[in-house]
Amino acid sequence: MASSNDIPASDHDIIRVRAEIEAEAEALRREDPDLAGFEREIERTWADIAPIGATGDPRELLLDRAERLSVIDANVPVGSRRGIKQIKLLIRKAIYWYIRYVTDAFNVFTGVLVRLLRNIDERLVVVEDALRLDDADLLDFSAEVSPETADQVARIICEKPSPGLCLVLSCGEGTIVDAIQRQGGKVYGIEHDPQRIMPGVQKGLDLRVCDAARHLRKLADNQLAALVFAGVVESLPLSSLWSMVVEAKRVLKPDGRVVVAVADPGSRGVVEADIRSGRGIAQPTWQHLLKRADFSAQLFAAPGPRISQIVVAELATETHVTHADS
Amino acid sequence: MCDLSPLIHHFTAVLAGRDAVSRHTLAVDALLREMGCRTRIFAEHIHPDMRGKATDFREHPEHLGPDLLLYQMSTGSPVAEYLLTRSEPIVLNYHNITPAHVFDPWEPQVAVVLTQARRQLRELTRRAQAAIAVSDYNAQELRVLGLADVVVVPVLWGSPEAAVRSGSSELLGLTVSSDGQSPLRMLFVGRIAPNKRHEDLISALALLKRWHPLAQLVFVGASSSPNYESHLKTFAHKLGVFDSVRFAGSVSTDELNEHYADASVYVSASTHEGFCVPLLEAMSVGLPVVAVAAAAVPETTADAAVLLDSGKPLEIALAVNRLHVDESLRTRLVKRGFQRFRLFEETVVKQQMRNALECLLEVHVRQKG
Structure with missing residues (x-):
């Protein structure tokens, strides 16, 4: 089992350099x-x-x-x-x-x-x-998941003896990635905004700038042990979201696990409800979508503040989660 | 030593001498002889320099019945069809096959051969008893095709003399600085083939010239696609960088070492590599590496190169620029590169190959004997 301490410092170094180069390229494209x-x-x-x-x-x-x-x-x-x-x-x-x-x-x-x-x-x-x-730029508050919820997600991912490789989609600053890594999981995150990942990259986390749907399509069958839907993926159009759920089924190993940790649509204030794309998707709807894709999905209470429940799903068999309580 | 002096017939599509697969074939053959085996090499195409070292596979003595057939697989060839008709145990040494679709627009006839190669690979994996893959990336492909007995042993590429000449052991304690005077020179070594994405490197050079007007790019390697090569030259002309791009073609070992010695950074935008020996050659002479993290490249370089997720020219140009200006990063990479190269030194890989061959001989030859 890998932990953040197991990853050689030189790997962090290369990940940091790569992220800096990608961020520099994006900045140059914008400014010049x-x-x-x-x-x-x-x-x-x-x-x-x-x-x-x-x-x-x-x-x-x-x-x-x-x-x-x-x-x-x-x-x-x-x-x-x-x-x-x-x-x-x-x-x-x-x-x-x-x-x-x-x-x-x-x-x-x-x-x-x-x-x-x-x-x-x-x-x-x-x-x-x-x-x-891009409307996220207009919002004055972060969509970052709380450390407590991130720890809960990490416990669910890492409760298996050999968790294998985990991917966090829309990872933001890397709060969930950090939590999983601290608990011994091998993990990386994908985020579309190069500026947002920089704090996490500077901490040595493996965070990459990429379109989530495109990245999923590039992955081989049965490559991942776990997949976390986080951040603002729920703002995607339903068709894209459904494609990602179907892709999740393909890239996960047979005993793989999906965890959905996204904000409750009801927790949005007036400003956020007006500005943010889409209406958001409630956890029971996530559960419904995952079940439609042949996952067995269950809801578990989460510590909040914006996320009251998380969805945990596995392929074919019943979901057996022992550490889902907060 | 092999007690029963097994007879091994060693097959390959091409025995040319300068390419990695040919060098590997000769090295494995020499190793088998060291282990006491009797061997013969058979090939479809034999370079004039290699005559005497191999026999045309069409002259294979069918009645002889060797104990084992060893096939160096890297492309499509009638050799594979011939082996499928044989009853002796077959062991594949798999170097990977370039995806056919990248050759389709450039050299359709090559694409046909590569498509044929994939089919032959599928059939051979059903027929072969075991395989040696030169990387985990290759091994994974064989396992997906259903061949369970696969062991990974890197390419026997031979530690270059240049590494010894440069006193590379001293690099471990060295600060590697650029003199700031000589022009920034990027080097890529490999066949001129569409999967190697030379156009991305030429594009990167055009962008790099905004910061380093004297920057140069050198391509070393024979052409697998004259059509692609001619388009690359037109492209360089249109971007106004043709005078700064050199197509050196196939070169001798001494010339290759000179190119490595003159270069400031090794760059690779290749999207398909089964192992990629030039990355190790660059590391062995203390050359920092920028590469696109595709296929087996990350496995070969590990943390000893700036690995880019995409082959976008701007990212490549910025990475090269970063290595040029950031002395600390360059020094770190060169040190790690040398440490990485040591893992693939001839003596180390040779021992791994010896163990793998011993095991194969034990299972497929001696037990049956």
């Missing part, structure tokens, strides 16, 4: 538009010259490329000599004008198509922006 633009231009240049399928084209790059490819350059060289070649030139010109007419018509058509796609793209961006969690 020229650099961000150049980075994008580099990406676009490679996408332009590489064969189709060689780059994981982001949607916008693909549209740019389609727009450029859709224009046919009809200006073919017309080198000619005098005399009889004038007729040849005339024929060529006629063909040229005809081709020009066809290509113009084609270009107009493809131009309309690409503009249409761009309009759809812009509307998608608006929808995506509306779904992002």
